[in-house]
Amino acid sequence: MTNTPSKNQSESNPPRILLWVGIILIAIFCLAPVLWQVLTSFKINDAITAIPNVYIPTPNQLTLDHYLSLGGIFARYVFNSALVSFTSTLVCLAVGAPAAYTLARLKIPGENIILGCILIISLFPYVLLFLGLLEIIKAVGLGNNYLALIIPYTAINLPLTILVLRSFFQQLPKDLEDSAKVDGYNTVQTLLKIVLPLTVPALVTTGILTFIFAWNEFIFALTFITREEMLTIPVAVARIGGASAFEVPYGPIAAATVVGTLPLIILVLLFQRRIVQGITAGAVKG
Template sequence: MATTNPPGTSTTQNPISLRSILFWIMIVAIAAFSLGPILWQFLTSVKVNKDIIAVPNVYFPTQYTLDHYAELFARRPFWVYMLNSAFVAIVSTLLCLGLGAPAAYALARLKLKGEQIILALVLVVTLFPYILLFLGLLEVVQFFGLANTYLALIIPYTAINLPLTILVLRSFFEQLPKDLEDSAKIDGYNTVQMLWQIVLPMTLPALVTTGILAFIFAWNEFIFALTFITRESMKTIPVAAVQLGGATALEIPYGAMAAATVLGTVPLVLIVLFFQRKIVQGLTAGAVKG
């Protein structure tokens, strides 16, 4: 005799497989590994000093305080440091996009002699460790008298990020149909108008993605900012955070340094969250065709 299952019941069972368990374990482990240092810095920034120096470690504060954040602005002009970082990062990012977009468009659309050689050179420069340029840039900064000026940071940041900007934008320009550009030429657009009014709006996700990468690099860069800028009123956040001093020569202000790290990270997080949709579009564009 055939049996029937009650309504609403399923005839098949879906037991949890070992693969799915391992998959979620890996996800949790990667998330903990990535977010652990950030969470530790945040918790340190709101701990009282006795919890920070306690042995064994106190992982979660017994008392919460915002004194370390207040100390940043009371003892040092931290707003000035944030404005310096923002100015240098924004200007260098805009220069990267302003110079990189036309160059990428030319490499994508024009048939240039030695195009492959140019692309190979751009790729080599992209892969070249920028720290090896330090001594050469130091000589250039001293020769032109750029020390303690914003140009001492803006020019190197732009030059370092420009090759990557060109490579990324070139790949996006190559994916655009040329029929749109041909139609624009028939309608009377010149090259500059076509690039500004038609091509660039269609590659906005790529512009946002490369722009954020350039901005993050300029915001977080430390070695050049430490060496080329010695004037207190022109320092950037990474340098200011490292050079925070305690009340005495032997005191290390772990709480204030953690607070400075958190404040230096918040703008980057907000930018990524604000442009999240564009970033995802920029990273996935061209992955599926058809």
């Protein structure tokens, strides 16, 4: 006697197949530009400019010259971006977490007005602050200084950090903090020893967003930093030029973008679980 599939199983197979087909197509659509950029960084110049396009290069069409052409100075650019991004992220979290906890748990006068101002500032296009910041940096002599980037990046990301962390703090059971007060903890101790350890996913998620903004920011980095050894990756990539004014160095640009994106990919992969927890926290009650 042969087993025949049930009616429910036969009806559920087509939707499942369509689901996987959709997932594969979306993945290809999202990853195709990335794969094309990676392939371009390894192709020789003739394969890059060939018509029709060379989608799958042969071994003799591959080279590492584009990466080698970046030179050791590019490692300095990576260090500059990492220093500015990590510092601004840490300062943003160090200032934003206490501020968010204060707005979430402590009753202060004018709380709604403060929240409204923070929301307005977070929606304000930061590019419009460019000329004012430029005059301030010239006045205080912060040009060609890492602080010229760290301070604006922190200020721009701080409102969003406060709003996101405040929503997470509000979701925590208040009984935990009441128990801490019974045990003799003050507000600062409660924040450091009870609240923050429970909101690590939120801190990681917010920190990743802040870090990515600082890593990719271009306009401020282009204007406030002019010394070659202090450039960040976006500016360094934009300054890559060919042998003549009419040559576009596609290979070195692709190699530079791959090198500049790799630290972000590693960072996201390392904190992948925390990021997912931070995004999904509070989505389901109970």
